[in-house]
Amino acid sequence: MAPMELSAPPRSPRTGARASEVRRHNLSALLGCVHLDGSASRSQLGAATGLNRSTVADLIHELAGRGLVVEDGMSSTSGRGRPSPIVHVRASGAVALAVELGVESVAAATIGLGGQVLQQRVELPIVKPSPRETARLVAELAALLGLAPADRGVVGVGVAVPGLTRRADGFVHLAPNLGWKNVDLGRLLAEALGMPAERVHVGNEADLGALGEHRRGAGRGCENLVFVSGEVGIGAGLIIGGRPMLGAAGYAGEAGHMLVNPDGRRCTCGASGCWETEAGEAALLRAAGVRGMRGVTAVNAVVDRVAAGDASAVAAVAEIGHWLGMGVGNLINLLNPEVVVLGGIFQPLFPFLRDPMLRAVRARSLDEVSDLVTVVPSALGTSAQLHGAAEMALAVLLADPSLR
């Protein structure tokens, strides 16, 4: 059996483990399997975890008893031998309210175990809401989705915020595009939803995009990925060794102000030639000659023009692709990921910016490193952050299924 990862490098809070932790771990491993892969036969689960048949049976019984999985009578007809019952996640066994705070709207959906969307995305348009308004809106969305926060089965809320957030307590240090500074969003949401604070999880939008794509999208099964979130600004979300890399305070991935263009424009941060100044939404609209429009509608207008073959739009997108690739190349050199996922505005533009982007990547990164990486568009599109937010909220249960 493979050794437990636990002690490989001694960690700072070097904790001992009691025997009962083993069971928690094994429950978690099994639930994780079906959560990520949907369903598997009991014998497959045994093979995947290295656990004994009798142990798997016992653990699955416990998960079933807690309503987290269901055993199907259907047999897996693979080869001879006694058929193995198939274990499915029970999506409604654990449900998260996934919320995305955008610049133009607040969106939400309810997502259950296995990443199953139980209630489709609902979006309320609003421009720069105050923190308090936002909390009220989220509660409204929860009601719209028919979610009762006190329900058994509802594990918590996950919120994606375009700004610097502290995971521990949901404090938003800075969210320029919302006009927020030092907002205790976690507490506000807990109050508005009537939910204990420890069930409210707040994360950075790019970090959660990365998590979403890692678990449910273009980065499935890959241990090291970079998600590039192209919204108003540019942010990066990092998955390293299969787990989110948040940095000391949770502020990792602030890549928007990386220098990419020697002759670039002045940025709001004071420097020049920053990544988001050269490859962000504003740069795209400027290059494409769009005036007086912003946001999704403006970007969509450019996408339509490019798709129709409008030469000036094609050139604009190629330029954006070039500067995007410069930044992506930097990240590849530094982090050596297996996959780079391009989200936000870059996803619909991907086919059109692919070639100049890849040329820039190869120019800026070592061949030995860039040969090993693939750059792909987001598979989840605008849902990446919602899926990531749900995964964040479900993580507590996945780590310890005996909590419920």
Add this chain to the structure above:
Amino acid sequence: MAPMELSAPPRSPRTGARASEVRRHNLSALLGCVHLDGSASRSQLGAATGLNRSTVADLIHELAGRGLVVEDGMSSTSGRGRPSPIVHVRASGAVALAVELGVESVAAATIGLGGQVLQQRVELPIVKPSPRETARLVAELAALLGLAPADRGVVGVGVAVPGLTRRADGFVHLAPNLGWKNVDLGRLLAEALGMPAERVHVGNEADLGALGEHRRGAGRGCENLVFVSGEVGIGAGLIIGGRPMLGAAGYAGEAGHMLVNPDGRRCTCGASGCWETEAGEAALLRAAGVRGMRGVTAVNAVVDRVAAGDASAVAAVAEIGHWLGMGVGNLINLLNPEVVVLGGIFQPLFPFLRDPMLRAVRARSLDEVSDLVTVVPSALGTSAQLHGAAEMALAVLLADPSLR
């Protein structure tokens, strides 16, 4: 008791754990405590791990029986109550041969548990040795240090290489400054030393510098650190969440070709204004007007001039500091570390480049992030890589003390 870290996010090889893994983990946790902190009373160990007194006693007995720790009769005279015997690491219980391949020399030392240097660093000067010569030299150094590779107590060899290395088998993909390409260094060393290949560990010089500073130097007790290695080129070593971040193939941290200077010089990589072109050794010597010299002696000459107040040298170092800071600022934005450790040529120059470097850092990184980080010079100097190499070689034993 704190939960085991293990299952927090479901990992790809989702492994189960048998009961006996718990013991391996706890042995590892205890040995890790004394390995990192030198020594501790038994009761302190119990408090640190959360393990029961009787369990700690049992585990310590096992570690002592394996010759990895020694219990002192001396009591800890802190407060009243029965004194607790102090547990010390037994450095000679597990010894690693630590090797650093430099451009001008090969250095080695023997380092035992607890990071204790058993045989001081020995250095053999040599310019661009072939892989085969290198392996022979390492065996020679081992003999010089009186190390018998077959000895019980010798756990393995750790080698720091200035190039792209693959941890798994010690394959060196590319080491420009040695003139190497696709060298199976792990196998060569194993043969030259008469040691099984699985005891030979090869790592990137910057990655191991980071590990050394994390465990023994300026980054002790910090979970997220960036080590900037200023040798001929510039490389970064990353410790994330208390563990080395190596990337998908082990090539993470190739930061030398990050763009920092819009108007910079042409780099060998084809681009312009790369970090190492602007802040590396060559840039320093050029700025200081040094000609016809390279390497340690040349850098030392500049250090001496700066220390003596030579105005042109001071200006040169300030310029280097500025470009260094631009790169450090980028890394801080991206990784949000607690500490940035400057090694190699930047360590002796630190007092002189500190201020321009910090100004550039603040200009390039978000205040919210840079306020939380401290930039310090290497505490281990030229020994950082050796300590890191030893830690790498000792890691196997630390993860499973019952192996010996």
Add this chain to the structure above:
DNA sequence: CCAGATTTGTTGCAGTTCCCAACAAATATC
């Protein structure tokens, strides 16, 4: 259509590990 091979679920028992409680030992305090 049936016997054998194969695979898997089930059950009872054994092994390992840790925790707990009681007791003994050693020190500081009053």
Add this chain to the structure above:
DNA sequence: GATATTTGTTGGGAACTGCAACAAATCTGG
């Protein structure tokens, strides 16, 4: 010097997993 406090030690108990034997269900081959 008595008491409180802290820690080492010992034996018993609880939790969990693995193993082996048996039963069940399917496929294969004649």
